[in-house]
Amino acid sequence: MPEPQAPEPPAGRPGASGGGRVPEDGAIAATGMGGAMDLATSEGALIEGPAVGPGGPAGKPRSLWSDAWRDLRRNPVFIISALVILFLVVISIWPQLIASGNPLSCDLSKRQQSSQPGHPFGFDGQGCDVYTRTVYGARNSITVGVCATIGVSLLGSVLGGLAGFFGGFWDAVLSRITDIFFAIPVVLGGLVLLSVVTSNTVWPVIGFMVLLGWPQISRIARGSVITAKQNDYVQAARALGASNSRMLLRHIAPNAVAPVIVVATIALGTYIALEATLSYLGVGLKPPAVSWGIDISAASGYIRNAPHMLLWPAGALALTVLAFIMLGDAVRDALDPKLR
Numbered sequence: 001m002p003e004p005q006a007p008e009p010p011a012g013r014p015g016a017s018g019g020g021r022v023p024e025d026g027a028i029a030a031t032g033m034g035g036a037m038d039l040a041t042s043e044g045a046l047i048e049g050p051a052v053g054p055g056g057p058a059g060k061p062r063s064l065w066s067d068a069w070r071d072l073r074r075n076p077v078f079i080i081s082a083l084v085i086l087f088l089v090v091i092s093i094w095p096q097l098i099a100s101g102n103p104l105s106c107d108l109s110k111r112q113q114s115s116q117p118g119h120p121f122g123f124d125g126q127g128c129d130v131y132t133r134t135v136y137g138a139r140n141s142i143t144v145g146v147c148a149t150i151g152v153s154l155l156g157s158v159l160g161g162l163a164g165f166f167g168g169f170w171d172a173v174l175s176r177i178t179d180i181f182f183a184i185p186v187v188l189g190g191l192v193l194l195s196v197v198t199s200n201t202v203w204p205v206i207g208f209m210v211l212l213g214w215p216q217i218s219r220i221a222r223g224s225v226i227t228a229k230q231n232d233y234v235q236a237a238r239a240l241g242a243s244n245s246r247m248l249l250r251h252i253a254p255n256a257v258a259p260v261i262v263v264a265t266i267a268l269g270t271y272i273a274l275e276a277t278l279s280y281l282g283v284g285l286k287p288p289a290v291s292w293g294i295d296i297s298a299a300s301g302y303i304r305n306a307p308h309m310l311l312w313p314a315g316a317l318a319l320t321v322l323a324f325i326m327l328g329d330a331v332r333d334a335l336d337p338k339l340r
Contacts, residue, residue: 068334078330084323091135092142099135103128103290112306122308125298134312137292140285141320144202144209145272151210152271153264156217161256163218164225165248171222178215186212187277194283202275205284209271220263224256231255262332269324276317292317 072078091098106128114122121130163174189212197204228234234251242251278284279293280300287294292313299309 068331071334072330075330075334077326078334081323081326081330084319085327088138088142088320088323092139095135095139099132101129101132103133103136104288105129112302112309114306114308121312122306124295124309125302125306130295130309130312133290133295134292134316136290137295137313138316138320140202140289140291141272141275141293141317144205144275145268145324147202147206148209148213148271149264149268151206152213152217152267153260155210156214157221157257157260159214160218160221161225161248161253164222165229165244165252167226174218174222178218181212181215184212186274187281190274190278191281191283194278197283200286200289202285202289205275205278209274213267213271216267217260217263220259221256224259225252228252228256258335262328262335265331266325266328269321269328272324273317273321 106126107123108127110123111125111127112123116122119129119131121134124130124133159174163171190208193208193211194204229247229252234247237247237251275284276291276293276296279286279291280297282297284293285291295313296310296317299306299313303310
């Protein structure tokens, strides 16, 4: 009888062990004992194909800022507050877009009158158009808030960052100076310092806010830098001989700036409210400057007879502060990894 012949292996690639062939639609994976095993095409593709990283098919990782921007775009609170702030910024730069009158043009014959055609907010105690003054008042308030926030953030971040990075004697000195400034009441300090200023511009008010506002940002920046400089990548850069300036600018600052941005965004609305408070008390902006605080102060004596004089500037101030606080809350939620 003829001996039975073993069936020929199917056409394909040579096996990993050299003894047989595997199908063309298969794949070979090494086993733990040095052999091989057949895999289906899809399984082989998973092993041989490129790894898919968290950032997409290319494996590019997402950064904290890209994740934060993605979350902010999906947050309705951020969108609404950003649109309100954008509108306020536009009218503070170009108030004539929506108000064609002159905020200093007054007619005593119309004092305390309510809304009329062409004057939707009525007139104040001097016969000035409340609508025009409310629109033009946004310029000084936004200017004070933005400039004070920028100045406070820069000064506080530099001083706090340097103290947190170098530590030792300079950190101790800055901490004691910070405690001294924290002990000064803000409103009382404004009454004392600004009462001797005769300028009608916004710069004395901005300088006062920067002078008393930097300690808060400084402490935030100091804590963030102390936390960031203990990370492994900073220690590796130090071991490779990176200079202090390179470590601060390239490795520490980008990872320590997020808390500063959150606090500064929320503080911007606080500075706008502080300017209105100081102007209301008569030590901030002074007439003929146009400010919501000045108009609120002038209308406080007519709240029963002409409440519209107080309603519109106070409402504009409250809306502006609320928009910046909501924006700061949205930014904080997006930049805080613990809330993800």
